[in-house]
Amino acid sequence: MVSAIKQADRASARVPSGAAPAPLRRLTILGATGSIGGSCAQVIAAAPGKFSVVSVAGGRDGAALARRAIELKAEFAAVADPASYADLKSGLAGSGVEAAAGPEAVCEAALREADLVVSAIVGAAGLEPTFAAVAAGRTVALANKETLVCAGSVVMATAARAGTVLLPMDSEHNALFQAIGSRDPDTIAMMTITASGGPFRDWSADRIAAATREQALAHPNWVMGPKVTIDSAGLMNKGLELIEAHFLFGLPPDRLDVVVHPQSIVHGMIAFADGSLIAGMASPDMRTPIAHCLAYPERIASGVSPPDLAALGRLTFERADLGRFPALGLAIDALRAGRGAPTALNAANEIAVAAFLDRRIGFGDIARLVERAVSMMEAAGELMTPGSVAQALAIHHIAGERTRSLLA
Structure with missing residues (x-):
């Protein structure tokens, strides 16, 4: 009760008596049926009177998207797979929510008038709608790392021209974003x-290579979708996040690093030229960075308690x-190589991870398949620097075809 009184006192101090309430912040959520979309829904529900949802978009599950759209009282729902339109339409019957299907409909969702677009579609499928929002000058909360991995230079240049604000929603980049504050990026000595370490942190290389689907999906700290969880088990996700950090913060590869931190309390650290080290810390729950982005620059309750360092005892x-996690090394090599290498890496990894989840290849085959596919494209002179989203998608398509051919 005391805390409730204090909160009311703070609220009354901010809002003069008789003043009109602040308008609701209008949100679009791309990837509304995934784990990020679910966490967004929880944060929104915990902050009544703060947000309204303009549009939601999902991939293939029309019924789940309909449920999420109704839960969030969305105005428009778009499912990427046209075959799922009937389920979406049926699930929305009588709700008043407008429905559409196909990639163009997802882009339409991204372009609806909103104050913030959450980009949480997994994989390269999120590139086009996210880019549409960026080009339109929307503020974008980026939880889709592949957008920058595939077309980072194009996206960042377009954001600069359009005056687009990009808010990092991945926990690592969000921690770094908060740690930088208004400090000059040129004073950063190292960003980490x-x-x-995932489920295989203490495993031998041979044991990791032979890991089963179930073992790879058993992440000790985070609850994520299957693709991201497999990336995490092999540390490919950290490589993709390094590439994303390179574009987001403009740092060269030699000033970006990864360390393994099993407790998942420190998410990112910045070492400055004067020897200072600032760390971004939070409990391992995506609701924290989501709440930061949804309310930015204000702060709202996320439903997550801060870490109890005394109870933890040690970090x-x-x-x-x-050597045990070669996928991370492949991503670092792609970052250093630049041009179309990160795009090809991402495409090959998407195909390889899908094949592993389908039990067509072993866990150790993922990195080997990615390495062979990228090497094939390098030898064929196909890793040119993408100058547009269309060119990035073309490189991505070629890399996907090369990877499928290797699988066959």
């Missing part, structure tokens, strides 16, 4: 993201082992 850090 952390990895939990540990160790170097990432590229």
